[in-house]
Amino acid sequence: MYALQDIPGRGTSLVAIEKISKGTRILSEEALITISGPAGSERVRKSICQQVEALGESQRRAFLSLHNIHPYKNDAEQYLGIVRTVSLPAEAVGDQAAIFLEACRINHACDNNAQKNWNERIKRHTVHAMRDINKGEEITITYLSPLKSRKARQSILQERFGFTCLCRLCSLAPEQSQESDRRLQEILRLDGAIDQLGTEGILVSPLRTIRYFDQQVRLYNVQGREDVGFADAFVNAAQLAIANSDLARGRIFAERAASVWKTTRGGDSPQAIKHAALARDPSKYELYGVSTKWKTKVDEVPQGLEPSDFEDWLWKREKPKQPGQLADLRNRTTFPAFIDLPNENDVDPDFYESSDTGTSRPRRYWCFLGEIMDFATLHHLEMEIKDVNGGTIPLHFYTGGRGSELAPAQVQRGYTVAISYANCHVFVYGEPGIRHEDPEMIKIFPLSLDKLLALNDQVHQFSTELDGMRMCHGCGKKAASLQRCAKCSSFWYCDRACQVIGWNKKGHKADCKLLKNPDLRGLFSLH
Numbered sequence: 001m002y003a004l005q006d007i008p009g010r011g012t013s014l015v016a017i018e019k020i021s022k023g024t025r026i027l028s029e030e031a032l033i034t035i036s037g038p039a040g041s042e043r044v045r046k047s048i049c050q051q052v053e054a055l056g057e058s059q060r061r062a063f064l065s066l067h068n069i070h071p072y073k074n075d076a077e078q079y080l081g082i083v084r085t086v087s088l089p090a091e092a093v094g095d096q097a098a099i100f101l102e103a104c105r106i107n108h109a110c111d112n113n114a115q116k117n118w119n120e121r122i123k124r125h126t127v128h129a130m131r132d133i134n135k136g137e138e139i140t141i142t143y144l145s146p147l148k149s150r151k152a153r154q155s156i157l158q159e160r161f162g163f164t165c166l167c168r169l170c171s172l173a174p175e176q177s178q179e180s181d182r183r184l185q186e187i188l189r190l191d192g193a194i195d196q197l198g199t200e201g202i203l204v205s206p207l208r209t210i211r212y213f214d215q216q217v218r219l220y221n222v223q224g225r226e227d228v229g230f231a232d233a234f235v236n237a238a239q240l241a242i243a244n245s246d247l248a249r250g251r252i253f254a255e256r257a258a259s260v261w262k263t264t265r266g267g268d269s270p271q272a273i274k275h276a277a278l279a280r281d282p283s284k285y286e287l288y289g290v291s292t293k294w295k296t297k298v299d300e301v302p303q304g305l306e307p308s309d310f311e312d313w314l315w316k317r318e319k320p321k322q323p324g325q326l327a328d329l330r331n332r333t334t335f336p337a338f339i340d341l342p343n344e345n346d347v348d349p350d351f352y353e354s355s356d357t358g359t360s361r362p363r364r365y366w367c368f369l370g371e372i373m374d375f376a377t378l379h380h381l382e383m384e385i386k387d388v389n390g391g392t393i394p395l396h397f398y399t400g401g402r403g404s405e406l407a408p409a410q411v412q413r414g415y416t417v418a419i420s421y422a423n424c425h426v427f428v429y430g431e432p433g434i435r436h437e438d439p440e441m442i443k444i445f446p447l448s449l450d451k452l453l454a455l456n457d458q459v460h461q462f463s464t465e466l467d468g469m470r471m472c473h474g475c476g477k478k479a480a481s482l483q484r485c486a487k488c489s490s491f492w493y494c495d496r497a498c499q500v501i502g503w504n505k506k507g508h509k510a511d512c513k514l515l516k517n518p519d520l521r522g523l524f525s526l527h
């Protein structure tokens with residue numbers, strides 16, 4: 001499949017002598033010399049010398065021909081220099097390294113076409129084609145963790161290996177290179193955000209967390225890298241879905257993870273075996289069912305969808321509202337819970353985009369809803385707010401008037417606040433909450449959050465036209481020729497008699513007054 005060749009300016013390297021398809025195992029090699037612990041320690045130096053001296057003549061010669069960028073004055077220093085230049089990991093977790101006569105000849109590229117890996121099950125170093133490799137193409141792996149910027153990569157490669165990388169990624173025009181760096185940085189930032197959410201991200205705000213994995217997968221796809229991080233995004237998505245009892249999505253994510261592990265590490269790698277087993281029976285995952293939020297059966301997968309619609313289903317992407325369609329106040333993308341709000345100090349890609357001037361601006365609309373549980377004015381108005389998840393958070397008014405812009409009649413326990421573009425703020429003292437600065441961005445509605453959501457359900461039930469018909473709010477019949485309530489325009493009736501029933505018996509008298517409020521009507525027309 002490959003031959004060792006000398007390449008000008010790059011030393012000896014492995015070159016494909018036939019086309020190698022994606023996922024092919026290019027080599028599988030046993031260690032020649034193993035190194036347990038830091039290469040500089042006396043114990044390890046001794047052990048390296050003993051192992052080299054115990055080698056047969058041809059193996060010893062092969063070892064000594066390996067690349068060494070470190071100067072040396074004696075045999076021991078020469079051996080150590082080789083180990084420092086070319087050794088590869090020989091343990092899944094830990095610092096055991098080893099010398100492999102062929103794998104240690106593989107050159108580096110930041111857009112490597114092959115993936116190296118220590119396979120703990122077969123105790124061999126393996127290299128797999130990450131994409132199709134053409135005949136005559138050099139086989140490359142990456143010597144670095146792959147999410148570093150071009151500048152960071154170049155500096156480490158120069159310092160540790162003594163060369164300048166000229167791969168495709170490092171040769172991009174400045175603008176494209178910055179784009180690529182931004183994507184890599186974004187994947188890393190999402191990793192951090194996911195870590196920060198921890199178990200809360202799995203159980204309390206799974207929708208937000210799955211958005212992050214979805215975004216990571218999309219970034220890897222644009223970047224054209226299907227490596228460990230790519231597989232991890234599917235592993236994490238599988239665990240998230242299964243923990244929330246969603247066996248259908250859990251199985252598909254586990255299948256995708258297993259497939260990436262198979263391509264990059266082989267079907268006999270512990271990771272591929274583990275995730276193939278998880279795909280066969282996702283309910284075996286230890287966190288299965290700790291929440292039942294997304295409960296599905298393993299075969300509850302929609303059939304006959306277009307691929308892009310299938311991805312929307314899989315990642316639980318909420319489709320943008322159609323023009324004229326009413327906003328749903330239960331939609332957590334437009335009306336997020338507190339846990340789902342962006343953090344004030346991050347540029348969360350779900351909420352913000354960078355403008356040309358380098359600042360960030362909202363990429364879409366969102367509005368936080370919460371019910372006033374308590375309030376007080378000390379040096380500014382402070383409220384205790386209960387959100388859609390039932391948790392309470394502090395809301396502090398740092399507007400010019402410190403909250404005095406609101407009429408006292410509006411600030412009542414049991415009323416609901418709606419705050420546009422709300423962010424999570426970490427106060428120096430007390431729990432995280434919302435620091436509210438712009439008086440234009442808040443409205444208060446004189447009903448509880450539960451009642452507002454119940455009203456939302458009614459508006460959807462009785463305002464929405466389906467197949468040219470609407471439902472009468474008085475008698476519940478469906479018809480094409482109903483008349484709309486002239487006051488609120490939200491509910492529809494067969495005739496005057498039905499309208500009276502709706503008004504007196506079905507609570508429209510109170511609801512109509514609320515729905516005439518242009519701000520509340522405005523919520524329903526949000527995009």
Ligand SMILES: C[S@@+](CC[C@H](N)C(=O)[O-])C[C@H]1O[C@@H](n2cnc3c(N)ncnc32)[C@H](O)[C@@H]1O
Nearest residue numbers: 009010011012067086104105106107108161163
């Ligand atoms: C692990 S060895 C790889 C095999 C090496 N080419 C040889 O001749 O034995 C690492 C060394 O290979 C060279 N090398 C690896 N990748 C390279 C690249 N992309 N461009 C130039 N030199 C590279 C550098 O000298 C580096 O220190």
